[in-house]
Amino acid sequence: MVNRMTEKNTEEKIVRAAEKVFIEKGLAGARMQEIADEAGINKALLHYYYRSKEKLFGIVFQTVFKGFVPNLLKLFEGPEDFFTKIERFVFVYLNLLEKNPNIPGFIIHEIGNNPERLVSIIRAMDINLQPVFDIIEDEIEKKTIKQIDPSELIINILALSIFPIVAKPLVQTIVFKGSEKDYKEMLEKRKTAIARFVISAIKITD
Amino acid sequence: MVNRMTEKNTEEKIVRAAEKVFIEKGLAGARMQEIADEAGINKALLHYYYRSKEKLFGIVFQTVFKGFVPNLLKLFEGPEDFFTKIERFVFVYLNLLEKNPNIPGFIIHEIGNNPERLVSIIRAMDINLQPVFDIIEDEIEKKTIKQIDPSELIINILALSIFPIVAKPLVQTIVFKGSEKDYKEMLEKRKTAIARFVISAIKITD
DNA sequence: GTCTATAAGGTGATAGAC
DNA sequence: GTCTATCACCTTATAGAC
The missing domain is CATH 1.10.10.60 (Homeodomain-like)
Incomplete structure (x- = not known):
């Protein structure tokens, strides 16, 4: 020692x-x-x-990537309400991204130069979205949410969560005229606002 | 000659x-x-x-950036229905992105290394989102759409449009198991699906 | 305006002493 | 295991002929 x-x-x-x-x-x-x-x-x-x-x-790259994908799928396990799961996922994920804001951009940019690297990593990690697909299709069948392609819903949630982080300079400059304070406030609000937006889009209310 | x-x-x-x-x-x-x-x-x-x-x-950088932002704001002008404007914006923007898929990633990545460059370009271009903000606030007042922060709505539309393009290798590999065909189909569907999703999230239907 | 040749400095990688 | 010194190559940039 x-x-x-x-x-x-x-x-x-x-x-x-x-x-x-x-x-x-x-x-x-x-x-x-x-x-x-x-x-x-x-x-x-x-x-x-x-x-x-x-x-x-x-x-x-492998270390960074592994630390950023795996535990996220677990957030969709459990007996809770589907809408609660979405809320929890977005909240946890945005807090994670907030602490490591440069990682999504890093991953996205570096994959572009060498997609094969990602393929082998993912193969080794054995990532599988099927359980999440199944949950979404169940909800559609139970008529708690509207008809939607499960992959579309997943991509939308990821897009709404990740984009404001990777495009920070763009968003901060154009939408908030450079204000760091406004940008951070927006990010804080999105921890709940994204789920609200998504749920409002898919919930059946008749 | x-x-x-x-x-x-x-x-x-x-x-x-x-x-x-x-x-x-x-x-x-x-x-x-x-x-x-x-x-x-x-x-x-x-x-x-x-x-x-x-x-x-x-x-x-300046050339590429200028060619990608300016005419987009005009899509929100005109007397049409607000929902029609969203549909038109997404459709036009996704067609543009489809033809130049590497540009958003280029802009986002290179801004990160030198944010000052963007600030001076934007200053020179005199970009102003205020008219779009006003339109959104009008719609809220007219009670055609739910209460929402205009900047949140704009960011959401941009996120849903841009993310699947910049994160293509990630989305294609993880969500579609590497299938180029499935990825392209998804992109084609999104030309109308994004607007449908957004409108479903904000429309008041009582 | 366009070329060849080369300068000047940086960069990944190695050799060899300790 | 860790260091200094150095190699071999690459990259931006310039000089100078045409």
Whole structure:
């Protein structure tokens, strides 16, 4: 027990530093020197632990992606009301995004340069939306919600949640004339407003 | 009149080539050599016409951005029904995005690295959402739509329209298990489905 | 205006001492 | 394991001939 709790071994320090720099600058924009500085170590050590920039990036991408998708599907499990599940999902997800606002943009941008990477990661993670599809179709059958393609509903919820975060500079500048305060207020309101909007769109009220 | 119609002068050829490469690779990922090759000219000529990579990028970004925002606001003018305006906006916008699927991601990603650039461009373009805000507030007053923050409604429409395009690899891989056909079908359906969803969420039906 | 050649500096990666 | 020094290559940018 040489290290104190707050200290980390070199491998971990490197990955943390790489996460920060890659997320901020992207694969092409990141510099190995900057990652080394951020980790407080020498550049040569990066190559000692992780052979190349590409390899280090692959590990970082996988780590970041895994931390951001898996537990979300569980939010749709359980015996609660379907509308409650939507409310809970949006609330939890937006709080997660609020703490890591640059991650969705990072993932979306870097997938574009190398879609195969994502495919293999997803295969390994065994992600499956089918249970959520089934729940939605059940609700349609029970006539609690209107007829809608389950994939459409899922995409809509994700779009309403993620877009204001990834497009922050655009939204903040154009819609709120640059006001950080207004932007943040909007984000806070959306934690409940998105579910309200979605439910209002699909609920049957006759 | 030395050039035929299909040919372009060198400046234009450069900007076209730069647009293509910058949109595809981003500022950091683009190479001046690749732009020169794409334009069918020598690398030195790029610097002859546009002093630096940064300067060339600035011109390209401004061109691309201007071509993508301005005429959209006009879609909300006119005497038509408010719901018709939403339907028209989404339909026109999605057709535009379908033809240039990489542009939203390009804009969003590159703004992140340099928000000041956007601010000055927008200032120069004199974009103003106020008329659209006013229209929405009118509708609320007329009780044709439910109480909603106008900025929330605008953000929702943009989110539902843009997200599936910028996050194509993510959506296609996770929701449609990689199927290009299913993805394209979804996009085609959304040209009408988004407006239907939005209208269903805000319309007052009593 | 357009080219070839080359400068000047950056970048990923390795060698070798400790 | 960690460092310094350095290689080999790439990239932007410029000089100078035509």
